[in-house]
Amino acid sequence: MTAGPPRGRRRAAVLFDVDGTLVDSVYVHTLAWWQAFRQAGYDVPMADIHRSVGMGGDRILARLLPADRDTDRDSEIMTSHAAVFSTFWPSLRPLDGARELLERCHDGGLAVALASSARERDLDVLRAVVGGDAVIDAATSSADAKESKPAPDILVAALKALGVRASDAVYVGDAVWDIYAAGNLDIPAIGLTCGGTSEAELRDAGAVEIYASPRALLDNLADSAIGELAARVRRS
Template sequence: MSEERSPGGTYAGAVLFDVDGTLIDTAYLHAVAWWQAFRQAGLTVPMARTHRAIGMGSDHLLDHLLGPDRDKDGDSALSASHDALFAAYWPSLQPFDGAARLLHVCRQRGWRVVLASSAKEDELSAMRAALNAEDSIDAVTGASDVASSKPEPDLVERALERAGVPAERAVFVGDTRWDVEAAARAGVPCIGMLSGGWSRAELEQAGAVEVYEGPAELLGKLDGSILSQPSKD
């Protein structure tokens, strides 16, 4: 899934964006899709608990919700059911207000803009189509690029490689505790978004350096954020 284009200028830093729940309003759609997949398999997992696992890749999500010592023979079928159920929402996916503009302004200010998502290739393609911000995206990483998903740091580290900058010149933007933890393990500060359903206190406790309601608020307060300008030190 990795892809990259030649940058149009000199980039002193990179901003790495989670997509689900951060740029596109999908967190609760994923929760519903997983809940239905579990029900189809005869499993009962409360919706609220399912939502709290959204942001993990399916590998960690199933361990988190069903237990790591379970019989894992049915994992592939569960994941496939989720994917099929979630795909029904693709035509109606909606970006958050200000999401595309935020990417554009970040790139305009000298950041490399990288999408760093745990989504599979077809899901990520559908979200990118909904976002409609291809001219502002320098590189993309997805589930197929890493061995382990968030909260492990693999995805963030791979995004840094694609961006061509060290961790100290990057910022991650995500909406869950799992994003904040993955970024921290890669040595990257994380901006938290409330758009995925996690509270300000939870994101700050996990280590988020700043927290905003969503892309529109961050865009409006960009000059006072750590994304005001990339460091040139």
């Protein structure tokens, strides 16, 4: 778990997924998993992989591979995925408005945390891509959670790092697994379709609002669940 520069305690927070929410990397992960599966002798359709991205690697394997497989090879497959994904690090780009969205949340009096299922090394790279370290109060990776999304462990770790209650938080993510994780804690979740998941799927999963991208959310921030949270903090 990592934190940003020390600053005064904030009473409410916005938690963000990273892959597909702040960084345009979902389809890179899809390709990396597809290649890792093929190297291990499994032919898994990319469409199935894409719909699983957002879970932790352990859950992706359990969801997509045969139950009677040799699970001793699971770590090898996850290592292959990590190796392929790392070759794309130099090409990763933030989604439009990502850094500005983090800054606006911070300027509105809210703590900002990254609550991601990414490996710690990948998360370091993704943070650098976003470029918002000056306003990020905490960041959690797969190392901070016993169970990966859709379990809420990573969000719990982020809230603990910030000292903020679930009732004083909003979560932003791009996958149904993000929305389910937030729902397990009764945290309002905002869905972004820039990760390739449809508005209907995100809404069915429980998202309270849907936007196309960080930029679209930023343009409507005052009227969003984040804007409502910031207004509540100002009134208190």
